[in-house]
Amino acid sequence: MDDALLDKLGILADSAKYDASCASSGAKRRTGGPDGLGSTTGAGICHAYTPDGRCVSLLKILLTNYCLFDCAYCINRRSSNVRRARFSVDEVVRLTLGFYKRNCIEGLFLSSGIVRSPDYTMEQLMLVARTLRRDHGFAGYIHLKTIPEASPWLIEQAGLWADRLSINLELASDRSLKEFAPEKDGGAIKAVMGQIGERILEAKEEKRRFSPAGQSTQMIVGADASTDLSVLETSDTLYRRYGLRRVYYSAFSPIPEASSALPAKPPPLQRENRLYQADWLLRYYGFTVEEIAAGGEGGMLDLGIDPKLAWALKNRGRFPVDVNSADREMLLRVPGLGARAVDKIVEARRHTTLRLEDVARLSSGLKRARAFLIAADHHPGGLTDRTDLRQRLVAPPKQLSLF
Amino acid sequence: MDLKDGADLDGFRRALRGLVAAGVEPDDVVWSGGAAPSLFGDAAPLPADAPPVPLPRPVGALIGTVVCHRDPERYALLHRLVRRVVRGERDILDHHADPLVHRLALLDKAVRRDLHKMHAFLRFHEVHDPDGAERYVAWFEPGHFIVEATAPFFVERFESLVWTILTPVGSLQWDRRSLTVGPAALRPEGLDRDDRFAEGWQRYYESTFNPARVNPTAMRAEMPRKYWANLPEAAAIPALIRSAPARVQAMIEAEAAAPRRRTPDRAVAAMARQEPASLAELNRIILAADPLVPGATKAVLGEGPEGAAIAIVGEQPGDQEDLEGRPFVGPAGQLLTRALEEAGIERGGAYLTNAVKHFKFAARGKRRLHQSPTAGEVKHYRWWLMKELGFVRPRLVVALGATAALALTGRSVSVLRERGPMRFCRTGSEGWDGFVTVHPSYLLRLPAGDGAEQACRDFVADLRQARGMVEGPG
Numbered sequence: 043m044d045d046a047l048l049d050k051l052g053i054l055a056d057s058a059k060y061d062a063s064c065a066s067s068g069a070k071r072r073t074g075g076p077d078g079l080g081s082t083t084g085a086g087i088c089h090a091y092t093p094d095g096r097c098v099s100l101l102k103i104l105l106t107n108y109c110l111f112d113c114a115y116c117i118n119r120r121s122s123n124v125r126r127a128r129f130s131v132d133e134v135v136r137l138t139l140g141f142y143k144r145n146c147i148e149g150l151f152l153s154s155g156i157v158r159s160p161d162y163t164m165e166q167l168m169l170v171a172r173t174l175r176r177d178h179g180f181a182g183y184i185h186l187k188t189i190p191e192a193s194p195w196l197i198e199q200a201g202l203w204a205d206r207l208s209i210n211l212e213l214a215s216d217r218s219l220k221e222f223a224p225e226k227d228g229g230a231i232k233a234v235m236g237q238i239g240e241r242i243l244e245a246k247e248e249k250r251r252f253s254p255a256g257q258s259t260q261m262i263v264g265a266d267a268s269t270d271l272s273v274l275e276t277s278d279t280l281y282r283r284y285g286l287r288r289v290y291y292s293a294f295s296p297i298p299e300a301s302s303a304l305p306a307k308p309p310p311l312q313r314e315n316r317l318y319q320a321d322w323l324l325r326y327y328g329f330t331v332e333e334i335a336a337g338g339e340g341g342m343l344d345l346g347i348d349p350k351l352a353w354a355l356k357n358r359g360r361f362p363v364d365v366n367s368a369d370r371e372m373l374l375r376v377p378g379l380g381a382r383a384v385d386k387i388v389e390a391r392r393h394t395t396l397r398l399e400d401v402a403r404l405s406s407g408l409k410r411a412r413a414f415l416i417a418a419d420h421h422p423g424g425l426t427d428r429t430d431l432r433q434r435l436v437a438p439p440k441q442l443s444l445f
Numbered sequence: 446m447d448l449k450d451g452a453d454l455d456g457f458r459r460a461l462r463g464l465v466a467a468g469v470e471p472d473d474v475v476w477s478g479g480a481a482p483s484l485f486g487d488a489a490p491l492p493a494d495a496p497p498v499p500l501p502r503p504v505g506a507l508i509g510t511v512v513c514h515r516d517p518e519r520y521a522l523l524h525r526l527v528r529r530v531v532r533g534e535r536d537i538l539d540h541h542a543d544p545l546v547h548r549l550a551l552l553d554k555a556v557r558r559d560l561h562k563m564h565a566f567l568r569f570h571e572v573h574d575p576d577g578a579e580r581y582v583a584w585f586e587p588g589h590f591i592v593e594a595t596a597p598f599f600v601e602r603f604e605s606l607v608w609t610i611l612t613p614v615g616s617l618q619w620d621r622r623s624l625t626v627g628p629a630a631l632r633p634e635g636l637d638r639d640d641r642f643a644e645g646w647q648r649y650y651e652s653t654f655n656p657a658r659v660n661p662t663a664m665r666a667e668m669p670r671k672y673w674a675n676l677p678e679a680a681a682i683p684a685l686i687r688s689a690p691a692r693v694q695a696m697i698e699a700e701a702a703a704p705r706r707r708t709p710d711r712a713v714a715a716m717a718r719q720e721p722a723s724l725a726e727l728n729r730i731i732l733a734a735d736p737l738v739p740g741a742t743k744a745v746l747g748e749g750p751e752g753a754a755i756a757i758v759g760e761q762p763g764d765q766e767d768l769e770g771r772p773f774v775g776p777a778g779q780l781l782t783r784a785l786e787e788a789g790i791e792r793g794g795a796y797l798t799n800a801v802k803h804f805k806f807a808a809r810g811k812r813r814l815h816q817s818p819t820a821g822e823v824k825h826y827r828w829w830l831m832k833e834l835g836f837v838r839p840r841l842v843v844a845l846g847a848t849a850a851l852a853l854t855g856r857s858v859s860v861l862r863e864r865g866p867m868r869f870c871r872t873g874s875e876g877w878d879g880f881v882t883v884h885p886s887y888l889l890r891l892p893a894g895d896g897a898e899q900a901c902r903d904f905v906a907d908l909r910q911a912r913g914m915v916e917g918p919g
C-alpha cells in the first residue's frame with residue numbers, strides 16, 4: 043500500500059462513517075475452503091470498537107466521495123468543499139483482502155457517491171463484489187449500498203454477489219426528502235426496495251443466492267422536523283411491506299462543511315438510542331407503534347427513560363404481574379426483563395416456584411423489574427403506584443468520563 | 446491419572462469416569478489446580494479404565510467450555526454437576542435459578558466471551574519469508590485456556606493461508622493442510638514492522654471514528670483495556686479521545702458553508718443518459734452480465750434487423766446455441782427455419798430472440814441437460830427483452846411456447862388453448878400486437894405419426910396467419 047492509497051483510504055473512510063448500517067450479521071454460514079478466503083459465521087464479529095463506542099466489523103468505505111447529487115445532510119454532496127478521492131475497483135479489492143487476511147474485518151461495506159451516472163456507479167460497486175467472489179474466492183461478508191436510480195438489471199447482478207443490499211431512505215417523509223435531497227426520489231427508493239424484497243423472496247423459494255442476508259436501510263434523525271412517531275411508522279411499514287431486515291437510525295451528526303440548511307446543533311444521541319429500543323420492541327416484543335408512542339409526549343419518545351419503562355409507567359393498572367404465572371407476552375412487557383430472561387423464567391418455573399433471588403440470577407434488570415413483579419416471596423405493594431416511582435428508577439445522569 | 450495444566454478435557458474425562466465408577470462423592474475430592482485430584486480418607490483407588498459416563502448433550506457441551514476456564518474450582522464444580530446428573534437430575538441445566546447451575550453458567554459465559562474476543566481481536570501480521578511466500582503470525586493473550594478451542598474458527602476462516610498463533614498458554618500452527626498445537630510462546634519482536642496494511646488499518650480506524658459521538662465508556666465495555674496492548678489500532682485511542690471535543694467545537698462554530706450552488710444540470714443530464722441508447726449498447730450490457738440461471742457459458746443475443754416487421758421470441762438458447770452464440774441453430778431452430786420458409790417468411794428478415802438469454806442446464810457427466818427456466822428467472826430477463834423489443838419496434842411479436850408467452854404477458858398462458866393473436870403489454874397501455882403458438886421443440890418431442898405431421902402443419906398455418914397480420918389483407 044503506497045502513500046497515495048493510504049491517503050485515499052483516510053478520505054473515503056472518513057466520508058463513509060456517517061452510515062450506521064454496518065453490521066455483518068444474518069449471512070448463512072459459508073467458508074472459502076482450501077482455495078478461497080474467509081468465512082461467515084452467521085452472527086458476525088466486531089473486530090474493534092472506536093472511541094465513539096461503535097463497532098468495526100466491516101471495512102466501511104466509499105468507492106468515491108465525488109457526487110452529482112446535493113443532499114443537504116451529506117458531507118459528500120456536490121456543493122461541499124470536502125477533499126475528494128476515488129478508488130479503483132482493484133484498489134478496493136486489494137484493501138478488503140489485505141485487511142481480511144489480517145483478521146481486522148468480517149468483510150466489506152461499500153457505498154459510493156453518484157458519479158457519471160447511477161448505472162455507471164452501480165456497475166462499479168457490483169464489479170468490486172464480483173471480483174472478490176469470483177476471482178478471489180472471497181467468502182467474507184459483502185454489503186453493497188445500491189443506487190436507487192440504477193437500472194434494475196444492475197441491482198439484480200449485485201444481488202448475485204452481495205450478502206446484503208441496502209438503500210438509504212434517509213428521511214422519514216417524502217416532503218423532507220424533497221427539501222433536503224432535491225435530486226432523490228422517495229418513490230424510486232421504495233420501488234427499488236420493493237424490487238429487491240421480491241427478488242429475495244423468489245430466490246429463497248428457488249434456493250438461489252440473492253442478497254441472502256436481506257436488505258436494510260438507514261434513516262437520519264434530527265436533521266428535519268420528523269417526530270419519532272412518524273419515523274417509527276415509516277419503519278413499521280418498511281418491515282411489513284418490504285420485508286426489511288433492519289432499519290438503522292443515525293442521529294444527525296454535525297459534519298465539517300455543513301450545509302446552512304441544517305441545524306448547527308446535533309440532536310441528543312439519546313434520541314437515536316430510544317429509537318433503537320423502540321424498534322426492538324416493535325420487532326421482538328409485540329408492541330405496536332401506537333403503544334410505543336403513547337409512552338412519550340407529542341409523538342416524541344421520552345428521552346429520560348427507555349420506551350418500555352415509559353409504557354409501563356403509563357399503564358400501571360396492568361402491573362404487577364406474577365413471574366410464576368403470567369404469560370410470556372405480559373412478562374415481555376415488564377421493564378428490566380429481556381426476551382432471554384423471559385425465556386429462562388418460563389423454563390425455570392416449570393421446575394420450581396421462583397423467588398426474587400431466583401429472578402435475580404436470570405435477569406440483570408431486576409432493580410427496575412421489582413416494582414412491576416410479584417414473586418413467591420415478593421409483592422411490590424403500593425410501590426407500583428407511587429408517584430415518585432419514575433424518580434426512584436432513573437439513575438441520576440452520570441458525567442461522561444474522559445480520560 | 447494426570448491432569449495437565451490448562452484445559453485438560455481428556456484428563457478430566459478419565460478422572461471423572463473413575464470417580465463415578467468408584468462412587469466417590471464430590472466433597473471427598475480435592476482438585477489441585479490443574480493437577481490430578483487427590484482423595485481424602487481411605488477411598489479405594491480409582492479404576493483405570495472405567496466405562497464412559499452417559500451425559501445429556503448440553504451437559505457435555507458445558508463441560509467442554511468450562512474446563513477452559515482459569516478458575517481452579519472448575520473441575521470440582523463440574524464433578525458436582527455430573528454427580529447430580531448421574532443421580533437422576535438429567536434436565537438439571539434447565540434449572541437456571543439453581544446456584545450450581547448458575548455458577549457454571551457464569552464460567553461458561555466467561556469462556557465464551559473470551560473465545561469471542563480472541564476471534565475478534567487477534568491480528569495477523571504478514572511476515573516476509575526469504576522466498577517471498579505469504580505467511581501470517583499473530584500474538585494474543587487470552588484470559589482462559591482457550592487456544593485450542595479457537596483453532597477450528599481460524600482454520601476454517603484462513604484455510605488457504607499459512608499462519609501461526611502464539612500465546613503465553615500455547616500456540617497453533619497451520620500449514621494449509623494440518624494443524625499443530627505447540628507449547629507456550631514468548632511475545633515476538635517487531636511483528637508489524639514494514640506492514641503497510643497495519644499502517645493502513647490504523648488510518649482507517651482513526652478515520653472511521655466520529656468525534657461528535659465520543660463515548661469511551663461504551664468502547665471499554667466491549668473492548669476492555671487488557672486487549673489494547675495487542676491491538677495495533679488501540680495506540681490511537683487516547684489522542685482520538687483527547688482531540689474529540691475540540692474537533693466538534695470547531696465544526697459547530699465554523700459558519701455553515703454557504704451552499705456553493707453548483708448547477709445540477711450536469712447531474713440531471715447524466716442521469717437521463719444512463720439507459721442504453723441503442724440495441725448495440727443493450728447487447729453489450731447483456732453480454733457483460735452474469736447469467737441469472739445456473740449453467741451458460743455466455744449470453745445468446747437476438748439476431749435480425751432492427752425494424753423487422755416480425756419478431757420471434759423463443760424460450761432460451763439450447764446446447765448448440767450456447768456453443769455457437771447464435772439463436773435457433775439447434776434442431777428446433779432448423780425446424781423453425783423450414784417452417785418459416787413454408788409459411789413464406791424470410792428468416793433473415795425477421796428478428797429472432799429468446800426470452801431468457803442464457804442456456805440453463807444441469808450437467809450429467811459430459812451431457813448438458815436443458816432445464817426450463819422458472820417463472821422468477823423469466824421475470825429477471827424480462828427487462829432485457831422489453832428493452833430489446835423496444836429498439837427493434839416490430840409490428841408483430843410471435844411467442845413460441847409458454848415461456849415466451851409468460852415473458853411477454855407476465856402471466857402463465859396455456860399455449861394449446863390460447864394460441865392465436867394476443868395483445869402483449871409492456872407497461873400500461875404500451876405494447877405490441879402479438880401471436881402465440883407452440884415452440885418447435887414441442888413438435889420435435891411428439892412421437893412420429895399422423896398427429897405429429899398435423900401439428901407441424903398447424904404450426905406452419907399459425908406462422909402464415911402471423912404473416913398475414915403484418916402484411917394486411919391481401
Ligand code: SF4
Pocket residue numbers: 109110111112113116117118119120154155156223
Ligand atoms: S446521493 Fe448519496 S453521496 Fe450523494 S449527496 Fe446524496 S447522500 Fe450524499
